[in-house]
Amino acid sequence: MDKMWAGRFEKALNKEADDFNSSIHFDSRMYKQDITGSMVHAMMLSRQGIISKSEYKEILNGLSGILEDIESGKLQIDMEAEDIHMFVESELTKRIGDTGKKLHTARSRNDQVALDIRLYMLQECEAIGGQILSLIEVIKDKAEEYKDAIMPGYTHLQRAQPISFAHHILSYAFMLKRDYERISDALKRMMSQSPIGSCALAGTTYNTDRVFEAERLGFSGISLNSIDGVSDRDFCLELMSDFSILMMHLSRFSEEIILWSSWEFKFIELDDSYTTGSSIMPQKKNPDMAELVRGKTGRVYGDLMALLTTLKGLPLAYNKDMQEDKEAIFDAVDTVKMCLGVFTPMIATMTVLKDNMYKAAGKGFINATDLADYLVKKGMPFRTAYKHVGEIVAYCIKENLVLETLPIEKYKEFDASFQEDLYNEISLETCVEKRISAGGTGPESVKAQIEYLTEFLNEKDIH
Ligand code: ARG
Numbered sequence: 001m002d003k004m005w006a007g008r009f010e011k012a013l014n015k016e017a018d019d020f021n022s023s024i025h026f027d028s029r030m031y032k033q034d035i036t037g038s039m040v041h042a043m044m045l046s047r048q049g050i051i052s053k054s055e056y057k058e059i060l061n062g063l064s065g066i067l068e069d070i071e072s073g074k075l076q077i078d079m080e081a082e083d084i085h086m087f088v089e090s091e092l093t094k095r096i097g098d099t100g101k102k103l104h105t106a107r108s109r110n111d112q113v114a115l116d117i118r119l120y121m122l123q124e125c126e127a128i129g130g131q132i133l134s135l136i137e138v139i140k141d142k143a144e145e146y147k148d149a150i151m152p153g154y155t156h157l158q159r160a161q162p163i164s165f166a167h168h169i170l171s172y173a174f175m176l177k178r179d180y181e182r183i184s185d186a187l188k189r190m191m192s193q194s195p196i197g198s199c200a201l202a203g204t205t206y207n208t209d210r211v212f213e214a215e216r217l218g219f220s221g222i223s224l225n226s227i228d229g230v231s232d233r234d235f236c237l238e239l240m241s242d243f244s245i246l247m248m249h250l251s252r253f254s255e256e257i258i259l260w261s262s263w264e265f266k267f268i269e270l271d272d273s274y275t276t277g278s279s280i281m282p283q284k285k286n287p288d289m290a291e292l293v294r295g296k297t298g299r300v301y302g303d304l305m306a307l308l309t310t311l312k313g314l315p316l317a318y319n320k321d322m323q324e325d326k327e328a329i330f331d332a333v334d335t336v337k338m339c340l341g342v343f344t345p346m347i348a349t350m351t352v353l354k355d356n357m358y359k360a361a362g363k364g365f366i367n368a369t370d371l372a373d374y375l376v377k378k379g380m381p382f383r384t385a386y387k388h389v390g391e392i393v394a395y396c397i398k399e400n401l402v403l404e405t406l407p408i409e410k411y412k413e414f415d416a417s418f419q420e421d422l423y424n425e426i427s428l429e430t431c432v433e434k435r436i437s438a439g440g441t442g443p444e445s446v447k448a449q450i451e452y453l454t455e456f457l458n459e460k461d462i463h
Helices: 002-021 024-047 053-072 084-102 109-145 165-190 210-216 226-231 234-260 288-312 320-348 354-361 368-377 382-399 408-414 428-433 443-459
Strands: 150-155 158-164
Touching: 024 053, 024 084, 024 109, 024 210, 024 320, 053 084, 084 109, 109 165, 109 226, 109 234, 109 320, 109 443, 150 165, 150 354, 150 428, 158 165, 158 354, 158 428, 165 234, 165 443, 234 288, 234 320, 288 320, 368 382, 382 408
Parallel strands: none
Antiparallel strands: 150 158
């Protein structure tokens, strides 16, 4: 009885430790990168005379077959394997025999995994880059579609000055452009340091050609220190920082979408296909997608923090702790892709309720600065004009009037220089049109912004 129990216990324990140690459940998604790296590695070994040409051919055929069979579903990745690197190698040996055992010459899983993650991130970040460009395009199209819409611009979430709706949303396009560029920069740096050939940590005694391997794999250079080569996960941290900033932008945009679709604002109406109902309140139309994007932002920050924390106390070179990098970066990649995947069509399909925005802009004395500027143009120092207008606003609030409805006689009591033309100067349209400074909300600037973004997208060849 005892023996049986002990046997079962020991077996169960081993299995748990094995499961604990293994990464196949999450790193299997890098099968393509792993196989590609191995193909190039075998090619280098044969060019350098470390393996023969025919051995290379055998290995290459074996690896191509594995890739093909995984992609067609014929070969299931064995979840009992320790990781994707071990799986591919043992499957290769199963298929081609002892020659398969030569593949791992002058290589280690330490440099192999450092390579695979880079190639994986390159592929995923290129996809994310494309998604960012699509969102920029959608924003630009919305700005063009509603270029005459006027809304209140806010500071402290208090109505501040009238702005064009196009100007407001284009600000997000510029944030996203920076996100795109930040990711591209990080990728360039990442792809300038091929780690493969660093081996376990110290390099190898074989006459390898790391530069050849790097070039074949799309790198512009190699890591010049093998210890750094296998220990470096800076590129993961850099990309996750970039993702975090991107998510912060999406989250701020989401917050505005949520506010704008509330009855309190009613500046936009989200399409039914990107909103949900309530199980109890029949009137509800909830902006769940925007709320989830806002919510998932914290998750991406968490992924970045998790990896920073994992790495902070590690001695050189490779430590098993580093296996934890993958779940964090995969989760961040998946989350960013998923969020962009719903956010972009949600923005593309939303309706802008121009009249409501305009009405809201008519309240809250948001043309008070323009009234002060009117006096300044008549020769009054700004600070004096500011004080006069403050008094006029206080008077209007008391009398339940707005600047547009205060009679000219009353204006003249505050200052003799007021004339009938002030009403034109403080109309919402004038307030927006006269903001002619570069990058301001005036129509010329908005047009210039749209042109600039169009050119940027054309350069990136998104059409
Ligand atoms: N599965 C491992 C990881 O993801 C691969 C590298 C293993 N290296 C080692 N020396 N055990 O980090």
